[in-house]
Amino acid sequence: MQATRFAVPPEWFDGAVLFWEEIGGIAAHVWSYLQVMRHAGILDRISGMVVGVPRDIAGLDGPGEPSLREIVDDVLGDRDIPVLAGVDVGHAGANLPMPVGIRVGLDAGERTLALLEPAVR
Numbered sequence: 001m002q003a004t005r006f007a008v009p010p011e012w013f014d015g016a017v018l019f020w021e022e023i024g025g026i027a028a029h030v031w032s033y034l035q036v037m038r039h040a041g042i043l044d045r046i047s048g049m050v051v052g053v054p055r056d057i058a059g060l061d062g063p064g065e066p067s068l069r070e071i072v073d074d075v076l077g078d079r080d081i082p083v084l085a086g087v088d089v090g091h092a093g094a095n096l097p098m099p100v101g102i103r104v105g106l107d108a109g110e111r112t113l114a115l116l117e118p119a120v121r
Contacts, residue, residue: 003036013045021052021090027059034075048106051085082108
């Protein structure tokens with residue numbers, strides 16, 4: 001979305017935890033999508049990232065192919081933000097809902113993501 005006229009203003013990401021997942025795609029496209037966010041300044045504004053379980057991604061984890069971690073690390077560069085990966089959000093696994101716009105606690109070391117306020121009123 002950030003590479004279109006429907007782009008969200010970058011300041012909407014200030015302090016946010018960005019979550020995303022990819023299914024049935026191509027590893028090079030995942031890298032490109034993340035690069036668009038990097039160039040839009042979004043990755044400089046977020047306070048953490050949650051990555052869903054990749055499913056059916058061509059060009060990922062095969063011989064001579066990058067892992068999802070390598071792609072994320074490459075795009076993040078020297079940004080010091082916690083990344084929690086392999087979370088069953090989106091189309092994979094248990095398909096846990098991820099509410100948008102509420103405060104969360106993210107501890108990548110402990111592999112926890114906690115909702116700090118109600119998701120619905």
